[in-house]
Amino acid sequence: MSVIEIRQVSRWYGDVVAVNDVTMTIGPGVTGLLGPNGAGKSTLLHLMAGFLQPSGGTATLDAKPIWKNQDVYRTIGLVPEKEGVYGFLTGRQFVQSAARLHGLGIDAADRAIAQVDMAAAQDRRIETYSKGMRQRIKVAGALVHEPSVLLLDEPFNGMDPRQRLHLMDLVRDLGAAGKTIVFSSHILEEVERVAQQIEVMVAGRHAASGDYREIRRRMTDRPHLFRVRSSDDRRLAAALIADTASGGVSFTPQGLEVRTVDFRRFTHQLPRLARDLGVRLWQVSPTDEDLESVFSYLSGRS
Amino acid sequence: MNTVVASITYRAMLGRKRIWLLALLPIALIAFALLFRFIGGGDESVAVRLMTTFAIGTMLPLLGLIAGTGVIAPEIEDGTIIHLLSKPISRPVIAFTKFVVAASLMVGFSVIPTYAAAYILIGTESGIASGFALGALFAGIAYAAVFLLLGVVSRHAVTIGVIYALVWEGLIGGYVPGARRFSIQQWAQSIADQVTTSAFLKSEVALSFAVPAMVIVVVGSVLWAGQRLRVLSLTGDE
Numbered sequence: 001m002s003v004i005e006i007r008q009v010s011r012w013y014g015d016v017v018a019v020n021d022v023t024m025t026i027g028p029g030v031t032g033l034l035g036p037n038g039a040g041k042s043t044l045l046h047l048m049a050g051f052l053q054p055s056g057g058t059a060t061l062d063a064k065p066i067w068k069n070q071d072v073y074r075t076i077g078l079v080p081e082k083e084g085v086y087g088f089l090t091g092r093q094f095v096q097s098a099a100r101l102h103g104l105g106i107d108a109a110d111r112a113i114a115q116v117d118m119a120a121a122q123d124r125r126i127e128t129y130s131k132g133m134r135q136r137i138k139v140a141g142a143l144v145h146e147p148s149v150l151l152l153d154e155p156f157n158g159m160d161p162r163q164r165l166h167l168m169d170l171v172r173d174l175g176a177a178g179k180t181i182v183f184s185s186h187i188l189e190e191v192e193r194v195a196q197q198i199e200v201m202v203a204g205r206h207a208a209s210g211d212y213r214e215i216r217r218r219m220t221d222r223p224h225l226f227r228v229r230s231s232d233d234r235r236l237a238a239a240l241i242a243d244t245a246s247g248g249v250s251f252t253p254q255g256l257e258v259r260t261v262d263f264r265r266f267t268h269q270l271p272r273l274a275r276d277l278g279v280r281l282w283q284v285s286p287t288d289e290d291l292e293s294v295f296s297y298l299s300g301r302s
Numbered sequence: 303m304n305t306v307v308a309s310i311t312y313r314a315m316l317g318r319k320r321i322w323l324l325a326l327l328p329i330a331l332i333a334f335a336l337l338f339r340f341i342g343g344g345d346e347s348v349a350v351r352l353m354t355t356f357a358i359g360t361m362l363p364l365l366g367l368i369a370g371t372g373v374i375a376p377e378i379e380d381g382t383i384i385h386l387l388s389k390p391i392s393r394p395v396i397a398f399t400k401f402v403v404a405a406s407l408m409v410g411f412s413v414i415p416t417y418a419a420a421y422i423l424i425g426t427e428s429g430i431a432s433g434f435a436l437g438a439l440f441a442g443i444a445y446a447a448v449f450l451l452l453g454v455v456s457r458h459a460v461t462i463g464v465i466y467a468l469v470w471e472g473l474i475g476g477y478v479p480g481a482r483r484f485s486i487q488q489w490a491q492s493i494a495d496q497v498t499t500s501a502f503l504k505s506e507v508a509l510s511f512a513v514p515a516m517v518i519v520v521v522g523s524v525l526w527a528g529q530r531l532r533v534l535s536l537t538g539d540e
Contacts, residue, residue: 049388051536068532070390078388080536084381086310088317094385100306101389141385 002062002075002148002180003027004048009057011043018043020204021057026182030175032195033184034215040204041184042081045153048182049078061149074102077142079135081153087127091118091137094126098141112140117166132163139167143174150174152183156190168194192216223247224263225287228270229255231280239273255283307386307399311373315407323368324407327361328415335419346430349423350502353434357416358490362408362438363467366445366486369407371460373400374527375453378534387534394528401450401524408442433497434490441490444516447523448486454527454534482506489516 004026011019019040026048033041046052047059050066050073059066066072085094092113099109113122116136126134135155142150152171156164171194175181185191191198192212200208200215208215230236233256237249240258245266248259260266274281314320334356338348374397377383386396416438420431452459471485482488488505489512495505 046536051384051387051534053533053535070392073388073390076388078384080381080384082381082384084377084384086314086382086385088313089310097306097310098385098389101304101386101391142388 001028001178004149004180004182005058005060005063006044006048007058007060009044009047009054009059011040011047011052011055017204019047022201022204022206023057024199024206024209026180026197026199028175028178028180029197030171030181030183030195031197031199032191033182033199033201034186034188034191035184035201035207036186038203039186039201041186041201042153043204044201045151045182045184049076049151074145075147076149076151077145077147079138079142079150079152079155081157085126085134085138085141088125090123090125091129091133091140092122094137095122095140095144098144102145104145108144108146109140112144113137115143116140116170130160131158132160135159136163136167139170147179149180150182152181154185155183156185156187164190188215188219220263222263224260224266226258226260226266227252227255227283227285227287228258228281229283230274231282232277235277236274236279239277240270243269243273245269257287303402304391304395304399307391307396308403310386311400311403314377315369315372315403320372323372324365324411327365328411331357331361331415331419332422335422339422346424346428346500347502349420349430350500352423353416353420353430353494354491354503357412357419357434358438358441358487358494359472361415362412362441362490363445363463363471363487365408365412366442367449367460367463367467369404369411370446370449371453371463373404373407373453374450375457375459378454379457381536383534384536387531393531393534394525397450397454397528397531398524401447401527404446404450405443408446409439412442413438428500429498430494430500430503433494433500433503436497437490437492437494440493440513440516441486444486444489444519447520447527451523451527451530454530479506483511484515486516486519488512 006022006024009019009022010017022044033044035041043052047054048066050069053067061072061075064072089097092109095113096106096109099105113119116139118133118136118140121129121133126137129137155167159167171181171183196211198210198212198215199206208218228236233251237256240246241249245260245262246258247261250257270284334352387393413435417431417435420434424430449459449463452463456462470481471487474481475485475488488507491503492505492507492509492512495503496509
C-alpha cells in the first residue's frame with residue numbers, strides 16, 4: 001500500500017507554467033489523470049516518477065521525497081509514453097534486463113511477460129513490434145519487480161481495441177489488488193472504464209476531482225450549445241424558448257443556436273416539440289462538444 | 303560497474319551497422335600503413351607523421367566523439383535511458399559504466415589499430431608503435447570521459463565535440479601555442495614522446511602538465527556526468 005502525495009506542486013519552464021499549484025493525494029486503486037493535451041498531465045506524472053524537480057511544493061512517496069531518490073524505484077514501476085525501448089533487444093531480453101537491474105531472476109521476467117500476454121512474441125526483436133505490443137512489453141518491464149505503484153503515461157494510445165481492453169483489464173486488476181496506479185489520458189471514456197478516482201487537469205491546474213459518476217455528471221450538466229436546422233426555424237424557436245430546457249435561442253445563417261440549461265430535458269423535449277408542431281428537423285448538432293470546451297467549463301467552475 | 307547497463311550499451315554500440323561507424327577510421331589507418339609500406343615509404347618520419355596527423359590527430363578525437371557521446375546521448379535523446387534510470391541503481395554508477403564501455407571501445411578501435419599501423423610501417427623501431435599506442439590509450443580514455451560528459455550535458459554534444467576537436471585542437475592549437483596546453487591530442491603526444499626515441503616527434507606540452515591534466519579531466523568528467531544524470535529531467539511532449 002503506497003501513497004503519493006503532491007503538495008502545492010508547481011513546475012514551470014522559463015515563463016511557461018506547466019503545472020500550477022497542484023495538491024493531490026493518490027492512494028491504492030486506479031486513478032486517472034484526465035485532461036486535454038498540454039494540460040500538464042505528463043509533467044505531473046514525471047514529477048511523480050522522479051524525472052522532474054518540482055519548481056515549488058513537494059512530491060513524496062510514502063512520505064519520502066521522490067526527486068533525486070533512486071530508492072523510490074523499488075516501489076515505482078514507470079511506463080513512459082515515448083516509445084523509447086531498445087529496438088535491438090527481444091521482448092524477453094528487455095524484460096529480463098529490467099529484472100536484472102532490479103537484482104531479480106529470470107522467473108520474475110517470465111511472470112511479467114505472462115501477465116501482459118506477450119509470451120508468444122517474446123523472442124522477437126522489439127523493433128518488429130506493433131505500438132500496442134511495445135506498450136505491453138514496457139508494462140511488463142515496469143511490473144517485473146511487483147511494484148506497489150505503477151505510473152503510466154497515456155498507456156492506451158495507439159493500441160487496437162482488443163489490446164486496449166486487455167490492458168484495461170490488467171490495470172483494473174492491479175488496482176483491485178491494492179496497487180496504487182496512476183495513468184494519464186485525454187479520453188473520458190477510457191478513464192471512466194478503468195479508474196475509480198479521476199483527477200482532471202486543465203491548463204496546468206487541478207480542475208476537478210471525484211469518481212467517474214461525479215465527473216460525468218459535471219460534464220453533462222452544463223450549458224450546451226446546439227445548432228438546430230429545421231423546416232420552420234421560427235416556429236420551433238418559439239416553442240423552444242417557451243420550454244424550461246433552453247436558456248436562449250438565436251437565429252444564425254446556419255440555423256438556430258440553442259443554449260440549453262437542462263441537457264436531459266432538452267434532448268427529451270426537442271423531438272416531441274418538433275413532432276407536435278409538425279416541424280421537420282434537418283440537423284441537431286452540439287457545437288461545443290469538443291473536450292476543450294468541456295474542460296474549460298470544468299476549470300471555470302472550480 | 304553494472305553488467306546489465308554495460309551489455310546493453312555494447313549491443314547498442316556494436317550492433318549491426320553501428321560498428322562500421324567505429325571501424326571505418328581504424329580500417330583507413332591500417333590501409334594507409336599498408337599502402338606506405340608497399341610503396342616503400344615506410345620510414346620513421348612517415349610513421350611519425352601518420353601517427354601524429356591521422357592516428358592521434360584525426361582518428362582519436364573522432365572516435366572519442368563517436369564512442370563517448372554514442373554510449374549515452376542517443377538514449378537520452380529518444381528516452382530509452384528511462385529504462386536504466388527508473389531502477390534502484392546509483393546514477394553515478396550508470397555514468398561510470400558508460401564511461402568504461404566507451405573507454406574500452408577506444409582501446410579496441412583506436413589503441414590497438416594505432417599500434418598495428420605503426421608496427422606495419424616500421425616494426426618496433428624507436429619505440430614509435432608502443433609510444434603512440436600508449437599516448438592513444440591515455441588520450442582515448444580522456445576523450446571518452448569528456449565526450450561522455452558532453453553527451454549528458456548538452457543535446458548538441460556532437461556539434462560541440464566536432465568544434466572542439468577540429469577548431470580548438472586542430473586549428474587554434476596549430477597557431478596558438480598556449481592553446482596546445484589544453485589539448486588532449488597534445489597530451490597524447492607528450493606521452494608518446496616519453497616512450498619513443500624518435501627524433502621526428504617533438505612534444506610541446508611537458509609530461510608533468512599533461513598527466514595530471516589528464517587525470518583531472520577524466521575523474522572530473524566522469525563524476526560530473528554522474529551528478530548530471532542524477533538530476534536529468536524529462537520534459538515529455540508538453
